[in-house]
Amino acid sequence: MGKIQERPDGQGQIMIAGEDELAALAHTLITDKRRLTKAERDLVSTEITFTEAELAEHREAIRAGGDPLGEAFCSIRSPEVRRGQGATYTPPAIVNAMISWASGEETEPVRIVDPGAGSGRFIAAAARAFPQAALVAVEIDPLATLILRANATILGFVERLTVAIKDYRDFALPRVDGPTLFVGNPPYVRHHDIERSRKTWFTEAARSFGFPASGLAGLHIHFFLRTRQIARPGDYGAFITAAEWLDVNYGSVLRKMLADGLGGASLHVIDPKARPFTDALTTGAITCFRVGKRPAHFTMRTVDSLDQLTPMTAGQAVDWPTIEAAPRWSIFVRHGAPEHRSDEIELGELFRVHRGQVTGCNAVWIEGPQARALPPRFLYPAVTKARDLLAAGVSLADPAALKKVIDLPVDIETLPADELKAVKAFLKWARKMEANKGFVATHRRAWWSVGLREPAPILCTYMARRSPAFVRNRAGARHLNIAHGLYPVQPMSDAALDEIARHLNETASMASGRTYAGGLVKFEPGEVSRLRIPDMSSFGATA
Template sequence: MSQALTSFRSEADLVAMTLALGAAEAGGPMSAAEMALARTVTGQSVDARQIADIRCRIMAGADPLGDAFSALRSPDTRRENGATYTPAPIVKTMVDWAANTRTPCRVVDPGVGSARFLALAGARFPDAELIGIDIDPLAALMARANLAVSGSGKRARIILGDYRRFNEQVDGSTLYIGNPPYVRHHQIAAPWKEWLAAEAAKLKLTASKLAGLHVYFFLATASSAKPKDFGAFITASEWLDVNYGALVRSLMLGRLGGKSVTVIEPTAQPFPDAATTAAITTFDIGAKPTSVYFRRIEDLASLDELGKGRRVHRDRLAAEGRWSHLTRSSEKPPEGYVELGELCRVHRGTVTGANGVWIAGEHSIGLPEAVLFPTITRAREVLEADGLLSDPHRLRRVIDLPADLDELDASARKAVEKFLKVARAMGAHTGYVARNRRAWWAVGLRVAAPIISTYMARRPPGFILNKADARHINIAHGLYPREHLGEAVQKRLVAFLQTNISQKSGRTYAGGLTKFEPREMERLIVPGPALLAAGVTS
């Protein structure tokens, strides 16, 4: 332990040092709790050489006050308020990202601690107002002292209070940056859980009472910030996957305007007191970027800048229930190539629950044409089409009835009711799938996909351009372009997929069957729109 740390034998020593460094003159008016804490050390002397040493360390970019605080209070004690301080390399990377994004007129740290973020931001943004918020009087005094020494104290305001109550706005751009406290849900009072639900409802979102405190801070930021405000938060990464994190994921795709997610493995010790995976999230309020960048690093030396990594289309993110797997390393595509998921959503076909009933045959003679849909029902129908399906008459038809039979005219309704008696006799209404539908007779086929593929075979998947307007059941996948792709581009995409995708890209099971789940297929590497438009098919 350094000489600077050993000189702080108690929190009283630490308080005395903050005052000696100018805490009382920095960061705006002190709160009653801060003044009460200051009075407890009235008359306590601090060695002038120690003051000079601490001042030099602060000016060099260190945080001896925060380090001493972390040494004096046990990790268990600090966790009660989520007081885990951020390592300097992470602070610098986050502030660098902000400086490369835009110049704010104000910087807000929602859980300021010893002002590691504010002190550096003050140096990078010399004209910005600095606001730090914390519920701990000692942390507030440390923040004031650090800002006083760094020369930013006169344009800073330290607020002893709860960030969830902060809703001040200014005309210019605000940077929200910091390490929101991590406190588990069982330590959060019931009235605040009601607040979470009510604030989320204002944004037409739902919130779980199992959410940790960092989720509240994301929501508070989204609720009070305005367009052109921006920010970077480092938190525990669990919101990427857990159910309660759905609120943060929705905010990232909505009001927060998520830009990137950088996951830091526990081996890098992003939180020195806890072996926890961290996530640095960047956002730009009101923005709707086409894609969000995802990246994962194993050591802080790799944390060179934010906003890099794997691009994932926002529509794809909206369909994903979990996000952490998106940070895993994947094959780096050649120049001009992208993952298929950037071009198309991939959806498995509809499960009928009873093909013998819902694929038309002798038992369904007399049904009106309006409820019979040409459908891919066998993988070989794709494999034998040689890339183009143009004749719907070669396909079997699937019966897809409306959930509300009143939509049918009298003649069609009579034919359908006759069929339903047969379907009941065949047990169609008793299966698990039928029992979990809105109406047991409504199969609910997806709209025709422009491109259809097989997904399980003892060979690479087959792909077809669907000119027959065929539907597909769960033996096939449908590829739905996220944005308009002309017929010529779609045809070249199919040609590329037909000749360049191997079984190695899928998941092979005993017996040689290779299966491509929708998300696995979305990770296939294909030419981007520009290359396809230029005629690339191999």
């Protein structure tokens, strides 16, 4: 027996100490090992063994509908590590609701495809609901596929199962006589962690359909696009993903897909406060589609809890011309969105809203001991954290309370000799800190020049569990990318600026922002620009 230990909760359930033991346990539970790939076999240590009682315990838990090996996987491999592959396992309530929706379609699927199968939660539920269908699980992690095979062995659908250990974007699907159900939780990986070659694939694939493409699209959008490539008319599906695509620019490709050949049928947004994924701070939206058979209306709703998901036929029917004309889709599912008044205008008519500058390496560019010899004229008081604004209240008046950001000129060779000597000494240290190698630094005109914006007369926070705080910037502070700056498009008096900041603090609603799991609300510059204020005649104090 390996290092398996009894759990201290008195329930007699064993605790798996590491991935090697988890792989060995899954391997032991698999009866027919002939289908295992080399990648899976390489994970297995034959020196780790288990008692028959331990094996029986896991078989019983799996037959009862549990996923003990998947739970162990999520416990052993931390959310931070799993995030790199987008491995967020789906709660049973969501799985069951999505399979229930598929069960209500007119024609049963002859094949089910899960593009990011993990431990097989969707595949197992689909196997029960559709006992004649072929099952295809696509997954890049061989440890996850070992677990999936073990579950399939115990639940009795291993003979119907095909496991493909590869990237879904490379997966080819042969034709079958009948509909395919695509169902699952595509991995959520942000664009920063997607290889350039994959972004090129995404752009070219999207353009082949005439869709707009953005390199900022996350991996879940890539999976939707691959589904659009390999699915055929008559197929249908349901994916749960993060909900940001409803509003952000990179989500436009999915919005176009649903309006086009992917055939959007319904959308079910889970209120972020419900925490659809307990180990990931992300939103949840279930998108149902019928390939080549777009209904006349797209059914949309928000649910406050997971137990409200079923039946997934409920919601507001919105006609497609209305949806396609909307720049953001969250307006159709948002709770508590403020009403617009005829005597109001959008903030963006009077201000340009700019996110603060990204330094690329705060440890270097926010003043520290190494910057003491630099000329003071290159050190700028700046808002470097949100609490700088929250602590200031309605007005930021004292720059002495702020940290300073180093912003050197692009052309340092024209500096006086004494200043140039100090700057070069600092840059020598900055290179040792590799401040010249990051993405941000290598995309600047000069890697050492942060490029701070001029002081904005109004600053605002943009991510918190509250509405934004709007603060008058009387200190003339610069701001980093933890805040937004509001810049008037025309000169404006102090009295008018004071009144606008006061109005925004009193009226800005959390419903106007983008809500993430756990109630964290984010306001992008565009969302701040769309906040409503009275027209300027109400202020009576323009310059």
